[in-house]
Amino acid sequence: MEKNFRPDELETKIYDNWVRQGYFHATVNKSKQPFTIIMPPPNITARLHIGHAFTCTLQDTIIRYKRMKGYEALLLPGIDHAALATEVKVTEKLRSEGITKESLGREKFLKVMDDWYKEYGGEILSQFRAMGLSCDWDRQAFTMDEPRCRSVHEAFVRLYKKGYIYEGNRITNWCINCKTALSDIEVEYENNDGSIWYIKYFYEGSDSEYITVATTRPETMFGDVAVAVNPDDDRYQDMIGRKLVIPTTDRAIPIIADAYVDKDFGTGMVKITPAHDPNDFEVGARHNMPIISVMNDDGTMNSYAGKYEGMDRLECRKALVEELKQGGYLLKVERHNNNVGHCCRCHTIVEPFVTKQWYVAMKELAKPAIEAVKNGSVKLIPKRFEKLYLSWMENINDWCISRQIWSGHRIPVFKCQDCGANNVDYTDPTTCAKCGSHNLVQDPDSLDTWFSSALWPFSTLGWPDKTEDLKYFYPTNLMVTAYDIIFFWVARMIFSGIEYTGKPPFSEVLMHGLVRDNLGRKMSKSLGNGIDPLEVINKYGTDTLRLSLLTGIAMGQDAKYGQEKIESARNFINKLWNASRFVIENIKTFDYKYEPIKDLELTIADEWILSSLNDTIASVTKSFDKYDLSVVVATLYEFVWNKFCDWYIEIAKTSLHGTQQEKNRVCNVIVYVIDKILKLLHPMIPYVTETIYQELPVHGPSIMVEDYPTYIKSMRYSDSSKIFESMIEVVKSVRNIRANMNVADSMKAPLYVENVAGYDLTSLGDAMMKLCSGKSIQFVSSKIEGSDVISIHSEVMNLYIRSGDMVDKVSEIARLNAELKKIDAELARSNNLLNNPGFVAKAPKNLVDSEKEKVEKFTKLRATVCENLSKLNG
RNA sequence: GGGGAAUUAACUCAGUUGGUAGAGUGCUUCCGUCACAUGGAAGAAGUCAUAGGUUCGAGUCCUAUAUUCCCUACCA
Numbered sequence: 001m002e003k004n005f006r007p008d009e010l011e012t013k014i015y016d017n018w019v020r021q022g023y024f025h026a027t028v029n030k031s032k033q034p035f036t037i038i039m040p041p042p043n044i045t046a047r048l049h050i051g052h053a054f055t056c057t058l059q060d061t062i063i064r065y066k067r068m069k070g071y072e073a074l075l076l077p078g079i080d081h082a083a084l085a086t087e088v089k090v091t092e093k094l095r096s097e098g099i100t101k102e103s104l105g106r107e108k109f110l111k112v113m114d115d116w117y118k119e120y121g122g123e124i125l126s127q128f129r130a131m132g133l134s135c136d137w138d139r140q141a142f143t144m145d146e147p148r149c150r151s152v153h154e155a156f157v158r159l160y161k162k163g164y165i166y167e168g169n170r171i172t173n174w175c176i177n178c179k180t181a182l183s184d185i186e187v188e189y190e191n192n193d194g195s196i197w198y199i200k201y202f203y204e205g206s207d208s209e210y211i212t213v214a215t216t217r218p219e220t221m222f223g224d225v226a227v228a229v230n231p232d233d234d235r236y237q238d239m240i241g242r243k244l245v246i247p248t249t250d251r252a253i254p255i256i257a258d259a260y261v262d263k264d265f266g267t268g269m270v271k272i273t274p275a276h277d278p279n280d281f282e283v284g285a286r287h288n289m290p291i292i293s294v295m296n297d298d299g300t301m302n303s304y305a306g307k308y309e310g311m312d313r314l315e316c317r318k319a320l321v322e323e324l325k326q327g328g329y330l331l332k333v334e335r336h337n338n339n340v341g342h343c344c345r346c347h348t349i350v351e352p353f354v355t356k357q358w359y360v361a362m363k364e365l366a367k368p369a370i371e372a373v374k375n376g377s378v379k380l381i382p383k384r385f386e387k388l389y390l391s392w393m394e395n396i397n398d399w400c401i402s403r404q405i406w407s408g409h410r411i412p413v414f415k416c417q418d419c420g421a422n423n424v425d426y427t428d429p430t431t432c433a434k435c436g437s438h439n440l441v442q443d444p445d446s447l448d449t450w451f452s453s454a455l456w457p458f459s460t461l462g463w464p465d466k467t468e469d470l471k472y473f474y475p476t477n478l479m480v481t482a483y484d485i486i487f488f489w490v491a492r493m494i495f496s497g498i499e500y501t502g503k504p505p506f507s508e509v510l511m512h513g514l515v516r517d518n519l520g521r522k523m524s525k526s527l528g529n530g531i532d533p534l535e536v537i538n539k540y541g542t543d544t545l546r547l548s549l550l551t552g553i554a555m556g557q558d559a560k561y562g563q564e565k566i567e568s569a570r571n572f573i574n575k576l577w578n579a580s581r582f583v584i585e586n587i588k589t590f591d592y593k594y595e596p597i598k599d600l601e602l603t604i605a606d607e608w609i610l611s612s613l614n615d616t617i618a619s620v621t622k623s624f625d626k627y628d629l630s631v632v633v634a635t636l637y638e639f640v641w642n643k644f645c646d647w648y649i650e651i652a653k654t655s656l657h658g659t660q661q662e663k664n665r666v667c668n669v670i671v672y673v674i675d676k677i678l679k680l681l682h683p684m685i686p687y688v689t690e691t692i693y694q695e696l697p698v699h700g701p702s703i704m705v706e707d708y709p710t711y712i713k714s715m716r717y718s719d720s721s722k723i724f725e726s727m728i729e730v731v732k733s734v735r736n737i738r739a740n741m742n743v744a745d746s747m748k749a750p751l752y753v754e755n756v757a758g759y760d761l762t763s764l765g766d767a768m769m770k771l772c773s774g775k776s777i778q779f780v781s782s783k784i785e786g787s788d789v790i791s792i793h794s795e796v797m798n799l800y801i802r803s804g805d806m807v808d809k810v811s812e813i814a815r816l817n818a819e820l821k822k823i824d825a826e827l828a829r830s831n832n833l834l835n836n837p838g839f840v841a842k843a844p845k846n847l848v849d850s851e852k853e854k855v856e857k858f859t860k861l862r863a864t865v866c867e868n869l870s871k872l873n874g
Numbered sequence: 875g876g877g878g879a880a881u882u883a884a885c886u887c888a889g890u891u892g893g894u895a896g897a898g899u900g901c902u903u904c905c906g907u908c909a910c911a912u913g914g915a916a917g918a919a920g921u922c923a924u925a926g927g928u929u930c931g932a933g934u935c936c937u938a939u940a941u942u943c944c945c946u947a948c949c950a
Contacts, residue, residue, distance in 0.1 A: 004912075189946090196950080214950060228950095262949055270950045279948040338949085384878070388945075391877070395947095484945090520943090552887045552898070557879080558944090560886065564899050571898095571912045582909030630888070634897065649909075732916090739904070739916040829894065838930030847893060854894095 001584060001695065005577040007541025011687050015129060023704055024134045026074035028472040035071035036476035037063050038457050038506075039135065040489070041143060043082035044120045045089050048127045050549075050561055051482065051515045053533035057546045058512060058629065059480045060133045064683035065624050067134070068708035074473055076460050077128055078141035079121050083408030083449040084186075088178060088345045090116050090407075106406050113407045117144065130534060132542045132686050134704065139469075141460045143452040144409070151459035152409045152452045155500060160413075160424045164361050165401075167422070171274070171281040172400055174353030175343040176299030180404035181357050182343060183448055184397060185487050187350050189339040196336035197321060198267070200329045201227060204243040204252045211244065211255075212331055214266035216338060217276070218324065219317040221246055222304045223292040224253055225284055226272040231257035233268050247329040248320070249306065258283050275354050291354055299351060313351070358402040358411060358445070362495075366393045369495035372504045378494055379508045381627060382556045385483060392487055399492075401448045408446035415441055454492035457505035464500075476506045483511040483556055510627050513558035515549070520560060536566060543685035544570045550684055553630045572637055573688050576681070579645050580692045583670040586656060586663075587697060594698055595668050597715075603655075604727075604759070605767070606669045607720035609648040612639065613673055618711040620680055629684070636681055644673060647728060647771075654767040671696060676709045723759045726796040727768060733792045734772040734799065740815050741803070748778045754798040777801070790868050793860065809872055816869050823862045830854045 018024060026034070037059050042052050059075060067073035090113055091101050101109055121142065128135065141148060159165045173182040197218050200210040213227055224246055229236040236255070243252045260283055261270050274284030275293040284291060294304040301308045301316045308316040324330040341350040370393045372378045373386055380386045402411060414423040416432035417439040423432055430438055455463070457479070461470040475497070481490065490509055497505030514522055517531070536545045547569035553559045597610070616639040623631040648670075655666035675696055682689040682703050693703040700706055734751070751772070753765065769779045784800050790812075792799040803812075830851045833839045840848055 001909095003910080216950065260948080265949055267950095272950095277948080277950080279950080282948085336950095339947090388878070392946085487945095522944095554888070557887095562886075564886070567912075568898050571910095574912045575910065578910035578913085580909085585909075634888070637897085645910085646914090650914095653908095735915065736917090826894080833894090833931080836930055840930080842930050843893075851894095 001577075001581045003578075003581075004574060005541070005688050005691070007543060007687055008538070010691055011130075011132070011542055014687055014690050015132060018134065018702065018704060019137065021702065023702060024075070025136050025138055026072050026473070028468045029072045030472075032070065032072040034074065034473050034477075035063070035066040036074045036076070036473040037478050037480065038076045038460055038476050039078060039133075040479070040481045040485075041078040041080035041141070041453070041456065042124055043085055044079050044117055044124065045082055045085050046120065047123055048533060050531040050533050050536075052127075053131055053545060054512065054515050054549045055480055055482065056128065056131050056133055057549045058510065058627075060131070060135075060686075061546070061550065061629055061683040062478065062480070062510075062624075062627065064134055064686065064704060065708065067704070068679065068682070068706060070707070073134075074139070075133065075135040076139050076141065077125070077133065077135040077137070078456070078460060079124055079143070080453060081117065081142065081144040081408060081449060083446055084178065084180065084403055084405055085345050085449070086113065086116065087405045087407045101406070109406050117142070127534065130537055130542065132546065134686070139460065143449070143456070143459075147462065148452060148455075148459050149409065151455050151463055152447065153412050154464040155451075155455055155496070156412050156447070157424050158500065159360065164365060166359055166361060167356060168359050168398075169354065169356045170359075171276075171278050171352050171354050172357055173341060173350045174297070174355065175346065175348055175350055176295075176297065177346045177348040178343060178405070179297055181353075181355060181400055181402060182350065183400045183450075186344045187341040188344045188347075189341050192338055192340040194336050194338055194340070196266070196334045197324070198331040198333070199247060199324060200331055201244040201247060201271075204245050211239070211269055212267045213269050213271045215271055216336060217317070218320055219301065219305070219308075219313050220273045220276040220294060221271060221320075222249065222301075222306070222308075223273045223275045223294040224271045225274060225289040225292060226253050226256045226287065228256050228258045228261050228270050228272050228283060229268060230261040230263045231259060233261075233263045235268065248323060248327060256283075256287055258286065276352055278352050281352075281354070293354055295351065295353070297353070297355075314349075357400050358413075358443075360399040360401055362396045362398050365495045365499055366396050368498045369393060369491065369504075372494060372498060378504045378506065380490075381508060381510050385486060385509075385511050385556065389486055389491060393491055399448075401451050402443075402445040403448055404444075405446050408449055409452055411443040411445050411447055413443040415443065417441055450488055450492055453489055454496040455500070457493055457497060458501050470501075474501065474505070475503045477508065479506045479509045481509065481511060482514055484514060486511065511556050513553070513556055515561050516558055517561070531561065540566060540570050541573075541687065543573055543688045547572065547633065547685050550629050550633050555627065572641065573685060575641055575645060576677070577688060577692065579640070579649060580674050580678075580695070582649065583667060583674060584692075584695050587667050587671070590660065590663055592667055592697065593664055594671075595664065597669070597672055600665050600668055602665075602669070602717075604720045604723050605648060605651045606665070607717035608724035609644065609669065609673060610715050611717040611721045612643050613676055614712055614715045617676070617680065617709045621708075621711070624683075633684060636677070640677055640681075644677070647724075648673070650771055651767040654770060671698075675699075678703060679706055679709050682706075719759070723757075723796050726794045730792060730794050730797060730799055731768060731771045734777065734801065736815075737790065737792075737801065737812070738772070738777070740811050750780045750784055750802045751777050752780050752782065752784050752800045754783065754800065755796070756794075756798055757796040759796055787871050787874065790871070791864055793864050795857075813869065813872050816865050816872070820862065820865050820869070823858050823865065827855065827858045827862070830858070 039059060040055060042048055063073050063075040094101065094112065104112065125140070156165065173184065173187045175182055194216055196214050196216050198212050198214050199218065201213050202210040211227065215221065227244055229240065239255050240257050242255050244255060245252050260279060261268065272280045272283050272289065274281045274289055274291045292304060294302055295313055296302050299313050301311050301313060303309050305316060308319065311319065321330065342348065343350055370390060373380065373389055380389060412424055414429045416423060416435060416437050418437040419432060419435040421432055421434035423429060423440060425433060430440060432440060452459070457476050458470060458474055461467060461474050463470055479490070493505050497503060516522060533545055544566060548565040549561070551565050551569060600606070616635060619635050620632050623635065652666045652670060655662045678689040678693050686704065690703050693699050753768070765779065769777060784802055786802065788803050789800050790803050833851050834855065
């Protein structure tokens, strides 16, 4: 074996082999319980960034664990066409080549989209492979492939027929750049340092009597239909019903009363512009007001704006304000802070705009989805996201699902050109169901991409067909996703699953945080600050990437990702590699024979490591089942590095210089432990564990289909553990003294070990000497005494070391004094507790007892330290 | 306006039936020893944001406050 693990050469080979063996493929297997994770399909807009790698790693780690635990594990991969987002990208790309969407026409444009899908889809899938995902390639899906088109179609038709989908002429968020409607959650609000203009509206027929209206968007005044006051506002009672003239025009509008107006804000008078403000739209509707749109769909002013026709809305604002100023209409301007909506795709300022769109009525659909989370049939992890989910669902607005774009799923509504009826019957779209006409034209719009995403947990399993897959793997077990798409996606999957299949689509949702860059910024495609996971893979390997992503994270909590985590992960993998290499190389040097643990004559050290391994297995399994992967990693890190490598392997080196029998014993134990370690770690770091596993003297065809280690009752050795841990304490004390005294290697300080508790320590003698840094210490077989002998006591052994002239007395006295201080603090603490009657009366007995034991122990220790001190001083 | 999260060592972060605070990185000192210098050994380092409360006992539970961030909302 080479000195360092070389992932680059091995990963592809190993991965291909896994695929070839069919390990990733899940089958309908009635004798096993399924565990299903449908992967969130990444947008096909670009290559994957580190955030995707994070989600992928979580999922693959969990699915590998479940597979080893004996489940029929399915990780189903897929990609999302991301209708609008991709169309924006492709349109931009075309524009850079001097081509417009319109000049190509719908059909040709969709061909360009197809090419894009192929290019980026392939790239994303190969990135999945590079990350080592054990996903079932036979079931890979795309939100725009034929089966998924059928699902979407069916879903739309069903909802339509139940009356949940309706066409409405309402005010919607409109992006003047993408020229499409957006759903509420596709609008990002940003704080804007704007202005608020106070404008005089003169009464009709008067040029001196006026009222003042405040607005942040003066250009919309051409669409004003009224000015509203609060019905309870005493100031304005007698004005209601009078008419005002819109400045610079000759159009008159009434003053109306509506409770929407806040008496205490601004002047208490609001101009009502139903076409350009959602609230005004409501007010207008209540009062039967007309809707006057003053803009075109590209954000330029239309003829209602008079001489400003054709001017962009923001330019018009500037010019109009100037005109108002000149005309004496402008009373004052104030700075005003408000939130302005931007298109989440192209970042243009969104205009509220009245258009005809398709909506899903959400009220009824939300009800069972709320219930599912409330009654626990869907669990969100961490739990706090349930509150977030519920508050959104309980206040949900109807979902605008139409987009004025070409890509994506075209709305399956065929409008009869003769009678105007909408035909959604999927089987016969050529004949109008109402009048029999063949003059049908399909709605030109496409569906919001989330409409197809909402079906993902079951469309991927064959729905609406009643497939075996659906029966067996659905409802799925776990959905892993970042918390930022809880509304976009999770909520919609839940209500869709219940609506279409009668069951919630999954029982648990694991919500992780966002991976941020080292400045704490969200990594996003649009910002372009994403780290390419492939770069990390190329430099350090997939295992390092995966392990580094799982280090130091908490579910639902954002994490910064940087070089430190990467290096720490790499170092650990290197450590694991070398510990394994150590034994693998060693068993080649003698006549190694495999023996089961139960046939070996175990030493205290053996029993300690086996016991400790056993505890680790129990703890890891518990954390895994809670999806606390970061804790799993930390637990294994600690065991492998600080227990197995630092102590067991070190002490085993002595046995390796012993008899054939000893060598064979210790190698069998090491191999056994390593085998378990590899299996425990495999879900996180699949490649290095597989590689080492194949080098072990006894191994199966692949570690990924082995059983996950389980806790073994008979492998608890509490006595040995106690002795060995005591020994560790003693060794550390000796090392500490050595380091303090600056003992030269040539000094050979005599050290005597006295057995206190009656345990057999013979097997530890030589090994201990080594661990104490043998060169400067020499073990002696008879007790040593004298004024220069320093003693160290533990529960199972006492140590006596002759300090002689080697002691740096000053620093040793300082060290002992420091220790004395600590001991006194401990004693004070324990005595304090024990003197507290409340503690003694109410605390659990074992705690009280352990405090008593501590007092005893520290009292003894104190005496020793004092004795050593007085010797040094004397 | 409403909701949520965060605040723990120099840095990045863990820490649930409440029981004497942990890791990684960095720092100080020592070590080319035959698994690993991507390493080994020893060590320093924290009023767990603040103030109250509950409790025998609080990083942990409760109530305020401060700072930072996120989500959400119709204040023109």
